[in-house]
Amino acid sequence: MIEKNIIILDDHPIFLEGLKRLINNEPEFIVSDCCKNSRELFFSLSLAPANIALIDCSLPKGELNLKSLVEQLSFHYPNMNIVTMGDCHQQQQISTMLKPQIKSYFCKSLSPENWITGLRHISCHHCKSGQMILDDNVDVEILSMQRLSAKEKVVIEYLHAGLTVSQTALRLSRSVKTISSQKRAAMRKLGLNRDSEIFRLNMNKL
Incomplete structure (x- = not known):
């Protein structure tokens, strides 16, 4: 099994550590780096590109705005799937406006199981054609990894x-x-x- 490298940008240490542990518990994923700002993110990516970038919508003060950050990431790493993370409807709307550069939006309050299900879905080639929103409301079209009999x-x-x-x-x-x-x-x-x-x-x- 080839591991999918995931890089995370989030400046909330407790959430960051919990998400890292959750992802690293799955054999098909590995967190290549955890970054607190965009400078660290771009430096890390220059050393080792990632398959998926998890970007917190609430960027620290003095940072690039989300639109500029996503545009730069999409330009320099066109094959990387960008996933935004947030905890309010406004952040979800902003992420939706930035598709197709942003492949998905994950609500931070998702259960651990749905985080992993969502990441597995993003890893599939058929996710690249559109954007999915993964929040607390169960959406069969999003979460279905296999068709029901x-x-x-x-x-x-x-x-x-x-x-x-x-x-x-x-x-x-x-x-x-x-x-x-x-x-x-x-x-x-x-x-x-x-x-x-x-x-x-x-x-x-x-």
Whole structure:
């Protein structure tokens, strides 16, 4: 397995350390460097280019604005995927306006599982054609790493409608064990961690 190098620009030490540990726990990723400002970022990239750059939208005072920073990164490192990170709707809107240079926006309050799911999605070649927004609202089109099977989709549709696993098993003439297994598989593919997240799915994108 070839590791994907990730470089991070963020001046919040606690968040930075936590994110670094989270990413380095995954065998397919490695954090090549953590930078506190754009000067450190460009110096590090000149030594070792990265596959993904995670950029905090809240840049320190005296820094380049986000638009200028993204333009310079896109010019010098056109093959690097730029992902912005933030914690408010305004930062998400700014990131959206800067596509296609910015490939994705991640909300900082994402669960650890969804951070990794999002990074895996960015690593796929098919992410390069557009931008995805990854926030606290589950979006099947974003989080789906694999397509659901027809049976898994039906199970999720019944659960989304409010039926229990037992009721779904009865409706589909299958065992509770089978429905539970298909439910777990579908939730894994969709990046869901809790049953309650099923009700937030956009079924039109399933």
